[in-house]
Each structure stands twice: as structure tokens, then as C-alpha cells.
Amino acid sequence: MKIAVIAANGRAGKLITDEAVKRKHEVTAIVRHDNQTKASHVLQKDLYDLSAKDLAEFDIVVDAFGVWDPAKMDLHDSSLLHLADCLSGTNVKLFVVGGAGSLYVDSDHKKQLKDTADFPKEAKPVAEGMGKALDHLKERGDVQWVYVSPAASFIADGAKTDSYTITDNEYTENQAGESKISYQDYASGFVDAIEADKYNQVQISIYQDD
Template structure:
């Protein structure tokens, strides 16, 4: 497939890019600055300057953009809506590196992980910003998208186990009572989901089995 990764030099974006390259997909890294990935093709451009013309030839566009400064939380929503606008009415599917705060903890889908007392206070601004963006994405019937949430504990320096499950938008713990996934396993499962070509306009999540 022809895959573009927005913010490809970020931590998650880089791993997803490199994994897709290893699987022989034609990958373009979209970056603002120097490319730090294994992608053979590079488009150096700001996310907000991207247009339909830039993205129309791709089968998949991966949105790995993220911000953590509390004053920038609206960028989660505006950036995602900009990419959805660029892909509106096309067959190109937008795969989003999402957050765990939006996972539901009840079968009625009323309460989300971010609403629990155990959710870290320092992570709530990011979670709220990402939930707002996801809520608006759910309203977009004009674009094809898949929102990929990690488990509750998203471990940057975690090891690659290759032992993970792709599930729906409900919070899940493994047999050890943990909800976790390493960035490396997340990247593997993310590309698995892209290759499966069976998800559309849904939120999915990934957790480590042990």
C-alpha cells in the first residue's frame, strides 16, 4: 500500500513508519523538519498546510500528531479535522494514533477511562483534548477513519513482545490485571490493523496479553 505518516519523526510515528517500511509498503514520511525514519520518500510540510492534492494518491494516511502542552489542547481537534477535510469524499483511510482516555469502562458506553478516580490528573488535559477530537471525528460520515487507542499504560521504553490483541473501544485488562502496551508492540499492531483492511469509522484499541 501507499502509506503517508504525518508527524513521522515523533516517537509513535517513527516506529509505525519503520514497521510499514519493513513490510514493504511504499511509505512517505510527512515531517516539518528533518526526516528521522527509514522511509524512502519524504514530504516536508506542516500538517496545517497539507491539502487534498498532497494526500489524494495514498491508500492510508496515518495521523501521529500529538501535543502535550495544556495551552495547545485544541490542536488535537483542529489538526484531526483538517486532515479529515483533506480526505473528505475520498477512498483514502485516515488511521489515527489515539489516546486511552476515551476507552469505555462500561458496556453502556457512558463512562470513559478519563472519568475514573485512578486516571492521572496530569494526563487529563490531553485526554480531554483527544476525546473532543474523537467525538468530532465520529460525526464525520464524509471521511474514512480508524482511531487506534493504546492500552491505559502506554510504555515508551517497553519491550517488543509481539503478544497483543486488537479489540474494540472498551477498556480491557490482561490476565495479570494490567492494561498496558509498549510503543513497539503498538506499532506492530497498528500496521496489522492497516493491513487487515476491515475497520472503518470505528475506534479500536490494543493491549498486551501478558
């Protein structure tokens, strides 16, 4: 597939880019600065400057953009809105590196992880910002999208185990009672989801089996 990865130099973006390259996809890193990935194709451009024309040639556009400054939480929503507008009415599918806070903790889908008593206070602004962006994305019937949440514990320096499961938008724990995933396993599962070519206009999640 022809895959573009926005914010490819970021921690998750780089791992997804390199995993897709390893699997022989034609990958373009979209970055603001010098390319730090294994992608041989590069588009140096700010996310907000991207146009429908820039993205029209791809099968998949990966949005790995993220922001953690509490004063800039609105960028989650505005950046995703911009990308959705660029891809509106096309067959290009948008895969979003999402958050765990929006996973449902009940079968009725009334309560999300970010609204539970034990959810870390320091993570709440990001979860709220990303949750708002997802809510607006769900309203877009004109865009093909897949929102990929990690497990509750997203481990930056965790090992690659290749022992993970792709599931739906409900919070899930493994047999040890843990909800965790390393960045490396998340990247592998993310590309698995792209290759499966069966998800559309849904939120999915990836967790480590053991």
C-alpha cells in the same frame, strides 16, 4: 499499500513508519524537519499546510500528531478536523494514533476511562483534548477513519513482545489484571490493523496479552 505518516519523526510515528517500511509498504514520511525514519519518500510540510492534493495519492494516511502543552490542547481537534476536510469524500483511509482516555469502562458506553477516579490528573488535559477530537471525528460520515487507542499504560521504552491483541473501544485488561502496551508492540498492532483492511469509522485498541 501506499502509506503516508504525518509527524513521522515523533516517537509513535517513527515506529509505525519503520514497521510499515519493514513490511514492504511504500511509505512517505511527512515531517516538518529532516526525515529521521527509514522511509525513502519524504514530504517536508506542516500538517496544517497539507492539502487534499497532497494526500490524494495514498491508500492510508496515518495521523501521529500529538501535543502535550495544556495551553495547546485545541490543536488535537483542529488538526484532525483539517485532515478530515482534506480526505472528505475520498477512499483514502485516515488512521489516527489515539489516546486511552476515551476507552469505555462500561458496556453501556456511558463512562470513559478519563472520567474514572484513578485516572492520572496530569494526563487529563491531553485525554480531554483527544477525546474532543474523537467526538468530532465520529460525526464525519464523509471520511473513512480508524482511531487506534493504546492500552492505559503506554510504555515508551517497553520491549517488543509481539504478544498483543487488537480489540474494540472498551478498556481491557490482560490475565494479569494489567492494561499496558509498549510503543513497539503498538506500532506492530497498528500496521496489523491497516493490513487487515476491515476497520472503518470505528475506535479500536491494542493491549499486551501478558
